[in-house]
Amino acid sequence: xxxIITAFEASPDRGRGLARDMRVRWALEEVxxxxxxxxxxxxxxxxPAHLALHPFGQIPTFEDGELALFESGAIILHLAExxxxxxxxxxxxxxxxxxxxxxxxxxxxxPIVEREQARLVERDKPWFDARAPxxxxxxxxRLEALSRRLGEAEWLDGAFSAGxxxxxxxxxxxxxxxxxxxxxNLAVYVARGEARPAHQRAFADQLAVFEASERTT
Ligand SMILES: N[C@@H](CCC(=O)N[C@@H](CS)C(=O)NCC(=O)O)C(=O)O
Numbered sequence: 001x002x003x004i005i006t007a008f009e010a011s012p013d014r015g016r017g018l019a020r021d022m023r024v025r026w027a028l029e030e031v032x033x034x035x036x037x038x039x040x041x042x043x044x045x046x047x048p049a050h051l052a053l054h055p056f057g058q059i060p061t062f063e064d065g066e067l068a069l070f071e072s073g074a075i076i077l078h079l080a081e082x083x084x085x086x087x088x089x090x091x092x093x094x095x096x097x098x099x100x101x102x103x104x105x106x107x108x109x110x111p112i113v114e115r116e117q118a119r120l121v122e123r124d125k126p127w128f129d130a131r132a133p134x135x136x137x138x139x140x141x142r143l144e145a146l147s148r149r150l151g152e153a154e155w156l157d158g159a160f161s162a163g164x165x166x167x168x169x170x171x172x173x174x175x176x177x178x179x180x181x182x183x184x185n186l187a188v189y190v191a192r193g194e195a196r197p198a199h200q201r202a203f204a205d206q207l208a209v210f211e212a213s214e215r216t217t
Contacts, residue, residue, distance in 0.1 A: 002034045003064035005075075006050070007209060009039040015210030017203045020072040021060040023169035025205060027076045029198035030165065031083035039209065073105045076162055086162040093158060100156050100163025108146065109170040111138040116175040139176055147183040154192065168193030 005028070007021035021037070028035045044050055046057045053061045054070040061068065062075040069075050077098065080086035087094050115135040122128045146167075150156060155164045171177060171190050180187040193199060 002036050004036045004038050006038050006040050006059045006061045009041045010213040011210050015207040017206050022206055023072050024060045024075050025202035026199050027079045029201045031079055031085050080162040096157050097161040097163040101166045104166035104170045108142045111142055112173050112176040115139055143183050147186050150185055
């Protein structure tokens with residue numbers, strides 16, 4: 001039986017592929033693993049059945065036989081360890097790629113998400129205008145450092161890997177992506193990731209879910 005992932009029944013991003021099921025779909029496509037998707041509503045995510053899978057009541061989750069996982073990083077690392085194509089064979093290179101996965105999730109994504117959240121929920125607060133430049137500067141500081149390290153390379157460490165998959169996924173979030181014009185090598189890097197056939201298949205599949213949800217509402 002194919003593994004099952006969960007995704008939003010009606011994604012708030014309106015099909016732009018910004019929810020974290022997108023990165024898991026992309027990884028599944030990269031390794032050529034067929035999968036099924038169970039769509040969940042916001043209400044269902046907070047119900048016991050889903051909480052048994054994901055203690056924080058979120059998507060994505062991943063079920064394969066007896067194994068149930070949550071956290072996009074853990075799911076993608078699991079896929080990368082069990083299939084060819086997302087982790088190098090050399091142990092040191094493998095360790096570095098895992099390092100890039102953590103860097104994407106722990107170092108680059110948090111300031112981007114913080115800026116995104118502030119714009120969503122703090123825009124009408126008296127402190128927002130004072131805080132906004134600081135939030136932007138924090139994102140820029142990560143983009144600047146990443147841009148310097150990437151230089152003219154195609155990918156972060158040798159061939160395309162789970163580290164790139166995670167980093168490109170994180171950089172696609174609008175609160176970072178809208179600044180990428182100032183970091184041309186990162187803009188090209190993200191476009192290179194998005195152009196991969198596996199990314200395009202994953203994107204089309206999540207878009208189809210959104211379009212179907214629009215037709216039924
Ligand atoms: N660190 C988690 C974050 C998961 C997460 O924030 N999921 C969002 C969708 S992208 C979600 O389910 N939001 C709804 C909620 O938190 O109620 C991961 O990488 O999987």
